[in-house]
Amino acid sequence: MTFWGYVRPDGSVGIRNHTLIMANGRGAANLAALLTKLVAGAKCFVQPNENGRDAEDRKTIARTIVGLARNPNVGAVLIVGNKKNGGYPEFTYEAIVGEIEKSGKPLDTLFMADCGGFQQAVGLGMRKARTLARKASEVRREEVGLGRLSLAVKCGYSDATSGMSGNPVVGHLFDRVVEAGGTCLFSETTEVIGAEHIVAKRFTEEAERAKFLAAVERVEAEARATGEDIRTINPIPANIQAGLTTLEEKSLGAITKGGTKPIRGCLTYGEIPAGRGLYYMDSWMSSTALFLGFTAAGSVLNIFQVGGGWFTTDAMMPTANTGLVAPTLYMTGNPRTFEKAAEEMDFSSGTVITDREPIAAAGERLLGEVLGNASGRLTKGETMDVNDNLEVYLRGPGL
Numbered sequence: 149m150t151f152w153g154y155v156r157p158d159g160s161v162g163i164r165n166h167t168l169i170m171a172n173g174r175g176a177a178n179l180a181a182l183l184t185k186l187v188a189g190a191k192c193f194v195q196p197n198e199n200g201r202d203a204e205d206r207k208t209i210a211r212t213i214v215g216l217a218r219n220p221n222v223g224a225v226l227i228v229g230n231k232k233n234g235g236y237p238e239f240t241y242e243a244i245v246g247e248i249e250k251s252g253k254p255l256d257t258l259f260m261a262d263c264g265g266f267q268q269a270v271g272l273g274m275r276k277a278r279t280l281a282r283k284a285s286e287v288r289r290e291e292v293g294l295g296r297l298s299l300a301v302k303c304g305y306s307d308a309t310s311g312m313s314g315n316p317v318v319g320h321l322f323d324r325v326v327e328a329g330g331t332c333l334f335s336e337t338t339e340v341i342g343a344e345h346i347v348a349k350r351f352t353e354e355a356e357r358a359k360f361l362a363a364v365e366r367v368e369a370e371a372r373a374t375g376e377d378i379r380t381i382n383p384i385p386a387n388i389q390a391g392l393t394t395l396e397e398k399s400l401g402a403i404t405k406g407g408t409k410p411i412r413g414c415l416t417y418g419e420i421p422a423g424r425g426l427y428y429m430d431s432w433m434s435s436t437a438l439f440l441g442f443t444a445a446g447s448v449l450n451i452f453q454v455g456g457g458w459f460t461t462d463a464m465m466p467t468a469n470t471g472l473v474a475p476t477l478y479m480t481g482n483p484r485t486f487e488k489a490a491e492e493m494d495f496s497s498g499t500v501i502t503d504r505e506p507i508a509a510a511g512e513r514l515l516g517e518v519l520g521n522a523s524g525r526l527t528k529g530e531t532m533d534v535n536d537n538l539e540v541y542l543r544g545p546g547l
Contacts, residue, residue: 149328149515151522152289153296153448154223157252161296162220163448163522166191166473167281170213172229172244174198179260179269180228186270187277191473195540198236202544206238212418212540215444217248217255220298221473223284224254226277228269231261254283289524295329295424297522300442300450301405302336302435307456307482308391311401313500313510314453314481320511321518322407326426333415333442334406335429337367341378342396343403347428350411359414363430405453417541418444436470437539443474449521450474454493456482467492467529468536475527477518494527 153161170193171180177194184192193216195209217225225248232241241257248255256276260269301318303310322332340347344364351357371378379395392398412425418441421427429445431438439450450471467478480486483498495517499505521527 149294149519150291151294151297151519152524153292153522154220154287155290155292156220158218158250160220160251160298160446161292161448162222163524164221164473164475165223165284165287166221167224167226167277167284168193168217168222168473169226169228169277170217171195172213172227172239173235175230176228176260179258179266179273182270183226183228183273183277186274187281189281190277193472193538196542198239201542203238205542205544206236208417208542209540210238210243211416212440212444213244214247215418215420215446216440216472218251218253218420219443219446219448219473221443221448222253223287224280226256226258226273226280228258228273229260231259232257254280256280293328294325294519297325297328297518298331298333298446298448299325299518300333300335300429300439300445300447301453302334302433302438302442302450303339303402303405303453303455304433304435305455306339306387306392306398306401308401309480309482309485309498309501310453310455311404312481313497313507314455314479315401315403315405316507317481317497317500317510317514318405318451318453318479319407320508321514322405322426323409324511324515326407326409326424329424331421331424331446332407332426333421333429333445333447334426335431335438335442336402336433337363337430338378338433339395339402340364340399341368342394343399346400347403347406347411350409351414352410352412356411356413360411360428360430363414415445417441420444420446431541434539434541436536437541439471439474439476440538441541443471447471447474449477449518451477451479451518454478454480454482454485456485467527467532468534469529470536470538472538475521475530477521477527478529479514492528494521494529 479495486496497510
């Protein structure tokens with residue numbers, strides 16, 4: 149199987165071709181946002197405030213900046229900042245620009261200290277960004293194999309259909325992509341608890357298995373430190389209303405979205421995998437943070453597998469893009485959810501329930517949907533300019 153993608157100098161393959169404008173340092177955020185408005189088709193990343201963050205959080209922010217810029221869906225990058233080197237060591241020229249340069253894609257920089265301040269930087273920034281946008285537009289799609297694809301998945305608003313039809317169908321898709329030599333990511337450390345022993349057995353390396361189990365223990369310990377037992381406060385009210393009773397029950401359905409293949413590693417948030425295959429990422433359940441981390445790790449298409457929750461009685465709000473440069477494919481295994489939100493959902497595997505369609509058959513249909521999006525067809529979320537505020541998964545205290 150093949151799709152039509154953008155082959156980058158480092159060999160990675162994108163399904164979109166964005167010009168990305170990023171602020172290296174919070175002080176340049178306004179400049180980056182303004183330039184993005186002035187340059188057609190540009191995307192902007194405004195990072196969290198790095199001031200007062202501990203070293204681990206600063207590393208996470210820097211890793212996210214670099215990962216987003218290196219994402220295969222980015223055709224060209226403009227980094228803007230106050231000055232070439234200044235502030236925390238995680239945001240030096242070498243730490244940011246030097247790492248992005250390894251991708252080989254068109255890249256330029258703009259530092260206000262070198263051009264006389266903010267107002268002068270706007271004019272020069274426009275020229276630089278427009279030049280980069282033209283360079284990015286010169287790249288043409290090429291036919292490539294399924295094994296060049298990189299996907300990620302999150303499930304949410306879980307109900308019984310999540311474990312019966314929605315997540316297993318994604319699992320079939322992941323198995324097919326991994327078998328072909330592609331890369332797939334899944335996550336949500338809060339939603340493997342109770343089933344972590346099943347996931348742990350699938351890691352190919354003992355060190356990576358230990359990292360995964362340590363992440364699960366850390367989340368439980370953090371919950372206990374607040375006086376709560378996460379196994380008793382999750383499922384959330386929407387999950388309970390939808391028919392789930394325990395966190396273990398929820399987790400057993402959630403982990404099926406990772407398919408059945410061996411897991412090569414446990415990634416930190418936004419970490420780029422060392423090779424192809426199936427990976428687990430240590431993150432939390434928020435879609436606005438998780439999809440951003442997936443995209444920084446190289447996912448070119450993020451899948452949001454939705455259960456029921458309140459959507460069985462009320463139609464969804466318009467779908468939003470939460471991966472910045474990676475589109476989001478919304479799907480559901482709940483036939484009532486799809487009926488209520490057919491204009492927002494890209495795919496339904498509810499036929500597994502209503503028509504007794506085999507999981508594998510629905511998975512092949514989903515594969516066809518994904519290949520269509522990978523070759524250029526817009527997801528429904530991409531047809532509207534609706535965006536959630538992006539979050540970076542930061543765990544340290546703000547000082």
